[in-house]
Structure formats: C-alpha cells, structure tokens
Amino acid sequence: MKIGNLELKNRIFLAPMVEVNDIAFRILCKKAGAGLVYTGMINSLSRQVLQLEDKPALQLFSTNEKGIKEFIKKHESKVSLFDYNLGCPAKNARKLGFGSYLKDLKKIEKILRIMRKSTNKPITIKIRKTKNSLKIAKLAEKYCDAIVIHPRTPKQGYLGEPDLDFALRIKKRIKIPVIYSGNVNEKNYKERLAQFDFIMIGRRAIGNPNIFSKFSNKKTNFDFFDYLKLAEKYNLKFREIKSQAMWFTKGIQGGAKLREQITKAKTIKQIIGILG
Numbered sequence: 001m002k003i004g005n006l007e008l009k010n011r012i013f014l015a016p017m018v019e020v021n022d023i024a025f026r027i028l029c030k031k032a033g034a035g036l037v038y039t040g041m042i043n044s045l046s047r048q049v050l051q052l053e054d055k056p057a058l059q060l061f062s063t064n065e066k067g068i069k070e071f072i073k074k075h076e077s078k079v080s081l082f083d084y085n086l087g088c089p090a091k092n093a094r095k096l097g098f099g100s101y102l103k104d105l106k107k108i109e110k111i112l113r114i115m116r117k118s119t120n121k122p123i124t125i126k127i128r129k130t131k132n133s134l135k136i137a138k139l140a141e142k143y144c145d146a147i148v149i150h151p152r153t154p155k156q157g158y159l160g161e162p163d164l165d166f167a168l169r170i171k172k173r174i175k176i177p178v179i180y181s182g183n184v185n186e187k188n189y190k191e192r193l194a195q196f197d198f199i200m201i202g203r204r205a206i207g208n209p210n211i212f213s214k215f216s217n218k219k220t221n222f223d224f225f226d227y228l229k230l231a232e233k234y235n236l237k238f239r240e241i242k243s244q245a246m247w248f249t250k251g252i253q254g255g256a257k258l259r260e261q262i263t264k265a266k267t268i269k270q271i272i273g274i275l276g
Contacts, residue, residue, distance in 0.1 A: 006121075010215070014036070015200035016085070017040050021037065031220060032209045032218060038083060041099075042060050043061060044068045063107065082123050083126060086127045087150050094154070109143075112140070125140050129151045134173060145176060149170055151163040151167040189215060245265075249262070
C-alpha cells in the first residue's frame with residue numbers, strides 16, 4: 001500500500017495535533033503500530049529547529065509562497081511526506097486567514113503547484129467540511145497524492161458528529177486516495193477502513209500511543225516512563241514533558257488527583273515522584 005512513492009506498513013495513521021505530536025510521542029505511536037505519524041502543524045516561516053529523526057509526515061501552513069518553497073527544500077530529506085493544512089478551525093486561523101479559513105481557490109492552487117514543483121516526496125492536504133471542499137479536493141487531485149478529510153465544519157471544531165456521508169461523497173468524486181479523520185475508534189475503525197483508503201486516529205491517541213497496537217499485530221504497553229526516556233534522549237522541553245505526563249494519566253484510577261499534583265510540579269524529578 002502506498003501514498004505516492006511512499007510504502008506503508010498499514011493504513012492507520014497518527015493524525016496531526018499541535019503540542020501533542022512531539023518526536024517522543026510519535027516514536028511510541030509508530031512502535032505501537034501506526035503506519036504513518038504526522039507532526040502538528042508548523043508555520044513554514046518558523047525558524048525553530050525541527051526534530052525529524054523519525055521521518056514523519058510534516059504538516060505545514062502558511063500563505064507565503066516563497067517561504068513554503070524554501071521550507072520544503074530545507075526539510076525534504078528528513079520527512080516521509082508533506083501535508084498542507086487547510087483544516088485548522090482555530091480562532092487565530094480565522095483571524096490570519098489560513099487553515100480552513102483560506103478560501104481563495106487561486107491562492108490554494110498556486111501553493112499546491114509550488115509544493116508539487118518543490119519536492120518528489122508525496123503531498124497530502126487536510127480539509128474540513130466547507131462550501132469549497134469539493135473544489136479543493138479537485139485541486140488536490142491535480143497536485144497531491146492523497147487528501148485527508150475531517151468532515152466537521154470549522155465552526156464545529158472538534159465537537160458534534162462528523163458528517164460521514166459528506167466525506168463519502170467527496171471520495172466518490174475524486175481519484176486520489178482519501179484518508180478519513182474524525183471520531184475513529186476501536187468500534188468503527190474496520191468500517192471506516194472499508195469505506196476509505198486510510199484512516200487517522202487523533203484525540204483518542206493522546207496519552208495513549210498503545211491504541212495503535214489494537215489495530216495491528218503488535219502488543220505494546222507503553223507508559224509515561226517510556227515516553228520520558230525518549231523525551232530526555234531528544235532534549236524535549238519541560239512544558240512538553242509535563243503536558244504528556246498529564247495526558248498519560250487519562251483513564252487511570254486516581255488520574256484526576258495525579259493531574260492536580262502534576263500541575264504544581266516544577267521539575268521532571270517531581271513528576272517522576274508523583275507517577276513513580
């Protein structure tokens with residue numbers, strides 16, 4: 001199974017999530033069985049040093065065409081594919097006119113054309129349910145190797161039911177593979193795999209990389225300390241580690257009390273004391 005020239009082990013991916021998908025978390029998800037892991041969205045004008053040793057799918061956003069071209073050239077050898085974000089529903093996306101609020105089809109086509117000319121790596125885009133969704137999907141058909149559809153409107157954010165029928169209608173109208181995103185879980189993933197070429201797991205994976213082992217032949221039982229070992233290896237910031245510590249307590253007995261204690265922690269040593 002492939003997206004463009006990229007060989008994949010399975011059809012279940014880690015969805016892009018800002019401030020969640022650091023390199024340590026991505027590595028655990030991949031070890032648990034994710035066929036592909038995405039970064040959170042990254043501004044192509046950002047000068048931050050990106051940790052891409054795991055060769056993830058890199059999601060970018062920006063409307064600066066020159067910046068996009070330079071960004072791709074800089075990181076091309078370190079990633080599996082590039083994804084362009086046309087799905088972010090956040091307020092700052094609305095204010096600045098990117099993500100799901102970028103509505104200028106000519107501008108979108110120009111960006112996708114630049115991306116296509118700038119790399120031989122596969123390209124995907126992620127969209128939401130908008131009036132322009134089909135038109136954007138048709139542009140993706142010209143320039144991209146696959147499209148990610150999250151069939152909630154920008155106004156919905158991450159609440160309410162995704163419009164599955166909408167995503168299926170888009171799939172019928174285009175010839176490139178469709179990656180479905182939106183409330184995929186342990187109960188419905190087989191049905192979604194039958195309906196779409198690939199699927200993504202997002203919020204259900206937060207604090208729980210082992211979810212991917214439920215969809216693969218692997219059996220993993222990663223915990224926060226497995227994450228911490230990788231976080232220290234890659235010198236991740238304390239705030240990132242602290243956030244992950246909070247998420248790894250999700251669903252465990254006494255989790256709320258542990259999170260209350262972690263909130264007050266000032267050092268990694270204190271977090272270890274709380275969770276040890």
